[in-house]
Amino acid sequence: MEYRHYQIAMDGRNNIGRMVTTTKHNASTIQQELDWLQSILKARSAMNANPGNQVRDVLEIPAPEFNDPLGAYAHFVKKLSLTEAERFLLILAAVPHIKPQMLDMFMGKNQLTQQIFTEFGGMKGKNHNGFISTGETVLFILAGSNLEKRFQYLSLFDKNSRLFKEGHLQLSDTENDEPYLNGTLIINRDTLQEITSGTVRKPDFSANFPAQLLQTEMEWEDLVLNPHTEEELREIEIWLKHKDQLLHTWGMNKKLKPGFKALFYGPPGTGKTLTTTLLGKKLGLDVYRIDLSRIVSKYIGETEKNLAKIFDRAERKGWILFFDEADALFGKRTSVSDSHDRYANQEVSYLLQRIEEYDGLVILATNLKSNMDEAFMRRFQASVFFPMPQPEERKKLWQKGFPEKVELDKRINFQELAKSYELSGGSIVQVIQHSLLKALDKGSNQVMLGDLREGIRREYHKMGRTI
Template sequence: MVGQNSTNAKVIQAELDWLQSILKARSTMNSNSGTSIREVLEIPAPSIPENSSSYANIVHKLGLNEAERFLLILAAVPHIKPQLLDMFMGKNQLTQQIFTEFGGRKGKNHNGFIPTGETVLFILAGSDLEKRFKYLSLLSSDTILFKEGHLKLSETDSDDPYLNGALNISRDTLQEITSGKVRKPDFSADFPAQLLETEMSWDDLVLNPHTSDELREIEIWLKHKDKLLQEWGMHRKLKPGFKALFYGPPGTGKTLTTTLLGQKLGLDVYRIDLSRMVSKYIGETEKNLAKIFDRAERKGWILFFDEADALFGKRTSVSDSHDRYANQEVSYLLQRIEDYDGLVILATNLKNNLDEAFMRRFQASVFFPMPQAEERKMLWKKGFPASVQLEERIDLKDLAKSFELSGGSIIQVIQHSLLMALDKESTTIQLGDIREGIRREYHKMGRTI
């Protein structure tokens, strides 16, 4: 690991040396000191053998040319070697401001120079308009570094030139080129989505056979979507992604099934926290959503909206400005879901509360019913660890037949009985403890045994 980091550091250092040569060449050309080159990119970029480092891997994976490599390393410099851009901090003696042609800006807490779109064009083109127009396309959203979200120009005020936006490298890309690893995002106010993980496997899942059959179509789509849409040309006729509704009583396996579906196919599953998504500040909800969807589209995540009726219920009648903006936020989210090219799953306990117009957008509507007696027996059987034994008078078939419980409730009962056994320093599960656990679950539902 140390050797890999050392090699990667050497590769990046060579790239930084190349960038420094470009900056020196621009300075020389600007001062009319005379130079043998006509363009700064005539300075050859260092050779980067494939698979030689994490930086090399992303350069070859994306197929970057020299201009794109320049853009990538320039965006990374404030995070790797900020002093390299100190040459742009010199002030015009007349205005006491940084030279206009340099572009650039300071961060809120960063005293160094942060390059902007204007900085990019100054370095590559100087005052040559023809070259400026030539390299302007580098900053287009259609180029691979921007299209796949590795780089972006920050937003500017509507009255400001968009090239004044700071050239930012994504955290994922920065981590990838420096360490070869990408840390999964943490749940926060800025990123209200939580990675769903489980140590359970698909074999632990107990589902109604009809539910399993409907899930099979989703699994098939995830495996073959690229061939369906691209090779078979159905992208002209079908929406890019797949939208599914999971509905049924609480504890019937909607969240677990979603998590295991991602696990089975090697895809991360993120649950969107709708309560933290909606902001009282106008426009902030859309920004929060954009952060998640933009990142999800690059990573191929499965997006899971639990208790979807909270936001996707029947439309609010517009009685004041708050209602108008609430509906506006829902419309924005609906559009992002519509355009998302991966799998979006919405879960609800109350299907009838969902907006009918929204219901028509689903390709699959999967019902998770309360388990039947045979399924409940399997849940009881699979729920207990191998390290315990059941009291002789415990009959799992009778428990399954006598008590209508969801899978989630059965696990809660099992947990209660295991804790009671541990408290008694025993490995034998007592029927009385199971019945007490069942009584508690029935009480939650407003029922009695």
């Protein structure tokens, strides 16, 4: 036992040592990239001081070669096969988060206007006192006053440009009457975390990200489902495993929508949420439950913004998005009798659009299928019914529900419980919990039949039924 503890301690130290080594190497790699950016900025400054010398392309300054496999930044650059222009964009967007003082050179004021020089672009944040680059800043550094080069580098901001298409970078929106290149150059938080620490932290549930990561200690084998339900779930599992080959290797992306949409419907407690969670666990995919109460806003346009935060972050990550009680937002659309109805329908239309474009699995759950809008129903590739468990399934739920460490009253007969009481899986778990707490309160590890029956009566009372 002492040797095992020693090994665990040594493994922990080794892990810390590897993390320190990796961080050290990555810091060195990023410093090389910052030095390269500094050389580019100095070259542009020199050319700006001598307007007649606008021939040289600042990207002729060679970017550093990365041969260190321990650097997260180097790994990212190689993984995406970034060009020197794309690397310049990436490090420039990251600078305010890594070394903001590098851009102080752009904060000098024009003596005539007492503002930052127009050609520099850029802006100050609400709380950040340093310089934040815009699209205009990028073009000034790369092209100066050379129109030909300016038009050449405009392609960097094209929606099909790799860093923008894959969501690593974006230009913030501007007012309709302002040049779009005044939008600030923003690096995705996940991308920033990946290139600096080598890991991506899972987002926490918050007002800015109203979605919760679903996790469970249970395994797929612990599920007890109707055989027909299991068969329908198999289709979803097959799609998740083979979607890339289907869409891209076999070229079906020309004919099929990029993602998969499924409806889970059935009475409460029949396993819709647990099944979704275990499906993700089985296939190694994160599952996020969307909190519709936090999504839907009384303020016009806010619902779309809340939804965009989730979909923008989820795209290309393979997340399973789960909308519980989906009829709250996806129910039958109302007739347009006032402005509130009109905006409510706009919210649904926006969400339909984002779901259509999402390249992963979206699951909507509802207790009543009849509440769902028929036009929306036609968009589902699968509609999976979760019925109340039958006696044989209820017996399995009772058998699997108790921990091994407890003893059962000899009068407890699972076959009889399953046959006599029509309960959902969720209700059976509640009854089991009630009986276990009763045993613990008595200082015993034996579950009594009377406590089980009391728990059953409580569940029946919740449903407005009597035994």
